[in-house]
Amino acid sequence: MNDEDIAPIVSEVSKVFEGDYSTSGEYWTCRVSGGDKQRIEIEAAPDADDILVNYKAIGVSVLDTVSARPGARVRAVGDATVVSWVGRRDAYAAWFEGKSAVIFSARSVSDEVGAAAQVSFLEGIAIRRGAQLLDEIGFVSTPSPTPDPHWTP
Numbered sequence: 376m377n378d379e380d381i382a383p384i385v386s387e388v389s390k391v392f393e394g395d396y397s398t399s400g401e402y403w404t405c406r407v408s409g410g411d412k413q414r415i416e417i418e419a420a421p422d423a424d425d426i427l428v429n430y431k432a433i434g435v436s437v438l439d440t441v442s443a444r445p446g447a448r449v450r451a452v453g454d455a456t457v458v459s460w461v462g463r464r465d466a467y468a469a470w471f472e473g474k475s476a477v478i479f480s481a482r483s484v485s486d487e488v489g490a491a492a493q494v495s496f497l498e499g500i501a502i503r504r505g506a507q508l509l510d511e512i513g514f515v516s517t518p519s520p521t522p523d524p525h526w527t528p
Contacts, residue, residue: 402426403512415497416480421514423476430469430478438471448494452502459498466490468497470505475514477505 405417420426423437431440438456442449447460452470459468469478479500481493 403514414482416482417477417508418480419477419509419512419514420475421509422474423471424474427476427478437469437476441467441469446491448498455505457498457501457505459494459501461490461494464490466493466497468494468501470501470509472506472509475509477501477508477514 401421403419407415418427424431427437431437438458441447441458441460442456444460444462447458449456449458451457455470455472457468457470459466461467464482466481467478468480469476479497481490481497
């Protein structure tokens, strides 16, 4: 990511934190903070359903959970799916490819209307940088399992 990506949300960068919060290397995060308490957070995982559990309902995939949020926008981009949504005062956009995912969020937005205004910027970042980011941090996308059409329960 570069200044052009984040300028619409964080006008003046004051701090960048990047880290791996897991002991297994299965989770990566970055936080870019700026003036007026604005910040962009990025979370990535090679297996979204096992790692990004804060975004999912029990028994439902992360992709299906966020896609079902009121007002969520879902679009296919090649083999990936991009989902954007607003949750209270926060805006989100996620890049899902196979089992991998990267979620971009704008936190500490003044209100839900302000958060809705940030969604398109985050969606653009997800589309431009999602696959690249997964590759750069080593979370190469892995295909989702394809069900056997001949198997019956």
